[in-house]
Amino acid sequence: MALFWRIFGLNAVVLGGATSLLLWAPVTVSAPVVLTEAIVLVGGLVVMLVANAVLLRVGLAPLERVTRRMATVDLLRPGQRVSVAGHGGVPDLVRAFNDMLGRLEHERATSSARALYAQESERRRIAQELHDEVGQSMTAVLLELKRAADHAHDPDLRTDLQHAQETTRASLDEVRRLARRLRPGVLEDLGLVSALTTLTTDLSTHTGLAxxxxxxxxxxxxxxxxxxxxYRVAQESLTNVARHADATEVGVHLYRDGDRIQLLICDDGRGFGLANEGAGLRGMRERALLIGAALELEAAPGGGVQVGLSVPLQGDGG
Structure with missing residues (x-):
């Protein structure tokens, strides 16, 4: 029964009973009102108010749950729904709210997939241009500097040219490293473990982290x-560690746990992003949603932060 008809029915019963009592029962209202009459009238009013309050509390409780869920819902953590039972106005409203959340989660996942695909395509294009255009140009400059240094007769000029040569070589190495970060070719050629090994080796080399x-x-x-x-979750997590954690050590673990693949990245720093997640962490959650994975951030046992990505295996796990 709809909430309107339940409230209307209850009021009708109470008012009908009061009317019947006044019509057929030997009850009158004196002027001035005597004590017994006042007790009967006040008692009837209290019963009606209590009954209405109970019915409204029970009937509107789902709306309070919907209000709380609306204030806390996060589309990057799918599956958050409001429990509902029965039929009628309020339960149907709650079901409509749950259905709306499902549609929004689906639309968010679809739009995120398109955006991330475009992002990866753009990264691949930029990496290719860095490698083909900038890298080749810097290689040509490096060869010209070497040729000029070899033919220079002035020792001071030769030394300056050699310094410029070393600077250009270091810049060329940095361009190649950026290209690898943008487009992990080793991931496509040698697989995930080799790509993570290269990623962590570069991190240790450039930051000094153990x-x-x-x-x-x-x-x-x-x-x-x-x-x-x-790979991208590991990359973003390690970048956060290097930039924000003030850590000296970081562990990267990849293993199978039943029907899931687990990636754990744990540092000994001061922590990052546990209270307010930045764009990087939300980007990791969006990536996790693409493959139905669960991303969790929590305090590490020895301090710092532990990032865990749990990936379900498809079918028999390969």
């Missing part, structure tokens, strides 16, 4: 999108 790797042997074969999500 990196502890533990990659389980004989991991099941994963599809290209899943490997890319795992």
């Amino acid at each position: 990196v502890h790797r533990r990659f389980e042997a004989d991991l099941p074969k994963l599809d290209q999108q899943t490997e890319l999500v795992l």
